[in-house]
Amino acid sequence: MSHAIRLGSKRVGVELKQFFRDRESAMFNFALPMLLLVIFGSVFGGQSLEGTDITFAQYFVAGMIASGILYTSFQNLAISIPLEREDGTLKRLRGTPMPKASYFIGKIGMVFVAYVAQVTILIAVGVAFYGIDLPSTPNRWLTFVWVSVLGLIACTLLGIAYSVVPKSGRGASAVVTPVVLILQFTSGVFFVFNQLPQWMQTFASLFPLKWLTQAMRYVFLPDQAQAAEVAGEWELGMCALVLVIWVILGAILALVFFRWTPRGSKS
């Protein structure tokens, strides 16, 4: 096991090199939340949520960070793994004595580092240009960390599992991006969540992004904003529960469905 972890840490380095050197995909995964923040910040800038002094920028930064979790893990892997299946990366690795676990450790490590870099820049830009306030209490910082970790693990596993859905590497983004977009529209990333239709809220509640966004609102908004939540409170316990369920479900789906070879291939 220690061998698998040691090689896994080596894979993290190689994965990161490949991630950051492939400019298009790095940009796509990395700069998108920032772009969203810039657009939202510029459009809504100083406007406040009805009846509060919370700016739109402050409200939406939670959604941008939650989206960042989804981009760096789920979207990144569900698009890049089919490419690796197609270009021989996975076939070559299977021909070596590298433990399979090392491959997954490499992916998870890459996702974590990419996320930390992304969220750091995102917050820095938000603070510098859009007057975003940093989390105000140690509890909020702590929540920031555990929500990020649980969200990244769940969405990484789901990305690994979902990587079997695209038939080819080229078509991957066409079947991955819509999933991400639908979740973003229904989970309160682009709109204020409590203003969405009831059925949309119910639908979004089944998936991690709504809970990630909600927990990030707790992290970035003052207590007074709690009243504007659908439940009238932050529901952090429920958020933890849903994420843990998705971690377990993601692990099962990844173990059952992950494959090293393209669908319909000879081997």
Next chain:
Amino acid sequence: MAAIAVASLTKSFGEVHAVNGVSFEVAQGECLSLLGPNGAGKTTTTEILEGYTKPDSGHVEVLGHDPQHADLAWRARLGIVLQSVRDLGDLTVIEAVRHFAQYYPNPKDPEAVIAAVGLTHKAGSRNDQLSGGQRRRLDVALGVIGNPELLFLDEPTTGFDPEARREFWDLIESLKADGATILLTTHYLDEAERLADRVAVIARGRIIACDAPHLLGNRNTGLAVVSWTEGGIAHQEQTAQPTLLTQELAHRFNGEVPDLSIKRPSLEDTYLALIDGDELRGDAR
């Protein structure tokens, strides 16, 4: 014990019998070359031995293990050069070779391997900027970095220029000298003749001939072609007794025979005759 032992191997993809009862053995330290037209079953056979593909039936033993149930310690003893992989484009040559060296318990020195495949001047280049032949050399470097006991080479020199091919042959011969067993799939008959101790000709999923390159298809005892010039006209005669004919000619010319040559069938002639013969039998059926 043989490094590879295969008996009555079969594998079908739908209606296609890709491998249709293949049996052969490769001794420790031996180099066996699989020759055959495209689609004959070479790659399928190789990928079964490498553990990528599950056979439908038959017995397979590679370094004493069934590839379908072998562990990572077994994998560490193999080196695999696959056909048509286009991965690792964002890493440099040296990064890729160093990284893969870490997977193996007893790897070769990455710099030495890069030098051996002739990529030292490209060590710092991104792999997606290499030419086709240079890419292939990287594949070979990654195949041998783990110091394998058994090396699978699937069309390793595709895209090499003649000089690079000769350098590659030297590399493979040095591995052989170190005792490695090699299974070489190739389209180049000169490559098989130079490197292989034995060649197995595969056609339509079966082995139709297997022997040392100079003995294949009774090359050594088959009809030879004796040619010479007589009265300004080129003459040619096929004979099972070229020595006798030459003797007669020498007698007739009372000494040197003008433009005398005796040609045994080349490996290529023999190979093509085997494949043609097999196709005729297949069509007749």
